[in-house]
Amino acid sequence: MASSGIITAIRGAILLLALLVFLGNIMMWIIMPTDTYYNNWLLHILAHTNSTFFTRKGSQVGGVGERGTERSRVRFPLPTLSWLSMRHAELLLWFTFGVVCGCVQPEGLSVQSALEERAASSKRDTKLRFLKRPMIVKGLGIVTVTELTLFTCFIALCVWYFAYYVRHWFKQVSVLSMARGEKMWQTKLDRVAIVTGVTGNLCLTFLFYPVTRGSSILPMLGLTSEASIKYHIWLGNITMALFTAHGFLYIVYWTITNRLSEMLKWDDHYVSNIAGEISLVCGLGLWVTTYPNIRRKMFELFLYTHYLYILFIIFFILHTGIGFACIMLPGFYLFVIDRYLRFLQSRQKVRLVSVRILPCETIELNFTKSRGLNYNPTSTIFINVPLISKLQWHPFTITSNSSLEAERLSVIIKCEGSWSKKLYDVISSPSSIDRLQVSVEGPYGPATTNFLRHDMLVMISGGSGITPFISIIRELTFISSTQKCKTPKIMLISVFKNSSNLSMLDLILPISHSNSCNLDLQIEAYVTRENEPPKNKLKPIQTINFKPNSSDLPIFPTLGPNSWLWLCTIIASSFVVFLVLLGLFTQYVVYPVDKNTNKLYSYTKKGLMNMLLICLSIVIAASGVFLWNKKQNAKEADQIEDTKSTDDIELESLPLQSVIKSINVHYGHRPNLKSILSEVKESNVGVLVSGPKKMRQDVAAICSDNIHFESISFTW
Incomplete structure (x- = not known):
């Protein structure tokens, strides 16, 4: 019982630590659109960021440096993106650390001990029972008070994010409209279109956590992927609504400014419009078939169109650049690991x-x-x-x-x-x-x-x-x-x-x-x-x-009896391999081009290489762990008789x-x-x-x- 209490305390402490890191990132999202960030924090980051790993002049989305200051106003400055990349890498590693300690389970814990433990927790739960009261909310279905509160907070975060970025960029409208030869309301429309897409990316950041079936995070929160599907549906609808509005506003903007030819541009050193349009079309094809009546009556159509998420993500990264997409790295990275492990398991025929x-x-x-x-x-x-x-x-x-x-x-x-x-x-x-x-x-x-x-x-x-x-x-x-x-x-x-x-x-x-x-x-x-x-x-x-x-x-456990420990090994080792390969690629391929020529390294190639390195790192780590456990499972399979069991x-x-x-x-x-x-x-x-x-x-x-x-x- 004492051992169980110690382990429970350790798990609680780690969960609290992970929560603090996560809240720190939320706080950064709150601060980033404000003048405090741009007038104070950003200047400090610019003065102290000089990393071969993450920072290169004019690279990623936006272009600080040789691309000029006008584009830094149009998009996020690079150091901001570099900071986000490092923060989210740190967040992912913290979650990995949480999995390591969270996987320590009290083996052989008696049911009686579990009953005593649950009885104590039941008394505590009685005081907070109102937080779990079910409510029926139109459009959301059955939700608890806690779920509704968190959903409201998330909507408030999105509204804050949108409103303050609009406020910040509207201060620059007069300068930008004069430089472009546009009317102020036209430039404001462009600013609103940008912020709509940026807010959509904030929603995309959380989209993959609920559908990671073998998640290392959901169990820490007492959730399962089945119970979290509704969160994925909510986030998916909000994300696609914002991205659709983002694309529609830009089509309107290009039309009224007589620049529809922008739709056909693939800028290798800036935002690629064609890639964004392809990503949006794939997303719309996926989104339409999620309508409940279509999903129920034409399940195969729903299933097959859902695989469009692969093209959606690929062209989204090619559209914005890998730096901007790093904000969604933790959730998507864990999802890719889970998806590859599922692929490996599905190749086996069961008895x-x-x-x-x-x-x-x-x-x-x-x-x-x-x-x-x-x-x-x-x-x-x-x-x-x-x-x-x-x-x-x-x-x-x-x-x-x-x-x-x-x-x-x-x-x-x-x-x-x-x-x-x-x-x-x-x-x-x-x-x-x-x-x-x-x-x-x-x-x-x-x-x-x-x-x-x-x-x-x-x-x-x-x-x-x-x-x-x-x-x-x-x-x-x-x-x-x-x-x-x-x-x-x-x-x-x-x-x-x-x-x-x-x-x-x-x-x-x-x-x-x-x-x-x-x-x-x-x-x-x-x-x-x-x-x-x-x-x-x-x-x-x-x-x-x-x-x-x-x-x-x-049927064997994919990662053996110590599945959480092995999953932690895959997450940590693959991410370290990815960072090493990314550092080598940046140092010996990207940096020489940026340093010795007037032309920046291609955003498209950089995005493709980052995606390739992520996949390669995951394949190496996950395949090694899976094959090791498969070898151990084969020994046990020889002991299971092929004849009928007692049942x-x-x-x-x-x-x-x-x-x-x-x-x-x-x-x-x-x-x-x-x-x-x-x-x-x-x-x-x-x-x-x-x-x-x-x-x-x-x-x-x-x-x-x-x-x-x-x-x-x-x-x-």
Whole structure:
């Protein structure tokens, strides 16, 4: 317990340190547009910045030095960009340091110790419970008071950033308009267009953090990539709105000043307009398909257009220059590392041992996994079946428990789209194949869970939304059967369209543990489209076993059991390699051109080389770590038998033990959730909702002070 407290204190101190560094960068964003920065701080930076690494005359966006002072007014001066580059490099290294210490976990920590720890934290949380109260905000969905406060602060930062840059540059309008031979309002339009793009870049800085699935930062904040998708959506909409306004204002400006030919210019030593236009077109193509109706009805279109982000970023850097793009380096750098690790994992074919076919057009896929692969309830895994589509990856909640089923990983897939229907047809056809090639990415999930801190859990699901709750119930089953501690009461409220969907309840417990379940479990099932039980008996669950293949491997943790330590190694080592290569490139390629000629080194070449060096550094570091862990995993794979596991024998030799006898089934109506929740008398109740958007919003509106609300969904 003492060891756990020390580690908790260390993690808290490191998180505080990382927060202070982050707030320092926020403070710089606040100060930069002000006169204090330009009249005092900038002069000091100019006087003391003389670095071969980051500073060269007239390089990057804007041009101080030989390009003249007029362009330094048009864009950021170089030393500002150099300072930002160094600050963000420092921020990235601080986060790396945080990961090193954050990865120190108390091995073998008992559930009882965890309960004591959570009980203490629960008392503290009670005082701040109002910060987690759910609110329904139009356009944002279900948000907590904390999320709404932080979002408001971010909008305020963007408004401040925009307003003060406009104020600063409007002071120079008279000089610029005379130099250009323009009217003052035309020059003001140009200034507003610039500031709009600069503010959009501020939003772009945070855009990639939420979609970094194996993030080293989100767990420090108690977040997961699935729960953070909504932040990515908010930031993406704001970013594209600002960039679209930026491009539109410049087209208007060039039109009224008779300079439309500017649209066709690619300046190798200044801002490239064509690159910016290509980037904007790619962004618009990506943005349009994120509209909810398009995303739901044409998922493939949404998926494939989302890959335009690659071209969007490349041409964005070529448009602004690498110096200006450095402001987004930390988030994008971590995203690229995560994306490459996912690519390496996806190249491996995993071992699918069996499939269970339910009468409600639902299938359960059972994979072999390494005993060293541990994950928490509500974790998700991405699955690709090349036979159906080589490019489509779909996320599914893992229903198995890594403690109850040490060598098995299971997911449930319901036929609700074209991809899942094709998969169901392939598996359930009379001439079913004896092997199905599958690749996976993940698992991804919460670093910790807090279900034990509640006196009672009320889990409300709609349709296939029951799958996250299966994993939670199995986790609590393991705790209740192996640890001498009290588990919360559970009320599961499941809403189905047809009675055939009741068969999904048969999957709540694995067969080998269905008799040892000591949970206080109450199940209320509602069938909305039928008024009475079916007269015909449902088809039994069918099990199909696949033949083993030597090329298929169990699912292993990508970076081994010490994944956070290895991830830290990749981040730190790749970034050091990048800085070394960048320094050599600048010293021996860029500097001689800038020093010995009147023509600056090409911005386009500089941007391309920086992107190449980043990718090269990540490939070297990540590939080395991945191959090392793959070699270690291969030794364990030899120990996993290719024959059927004990669970497979039980599936065939024992009759299916259904839990339907222990539930109440209601036909012809939906549950009165307000009445059900109002009758709950426990003082500390956790309500988890997984299902349609309207269901989640209805429950959020009902929750009172003694109820902790949590929505489980994956918005793709």
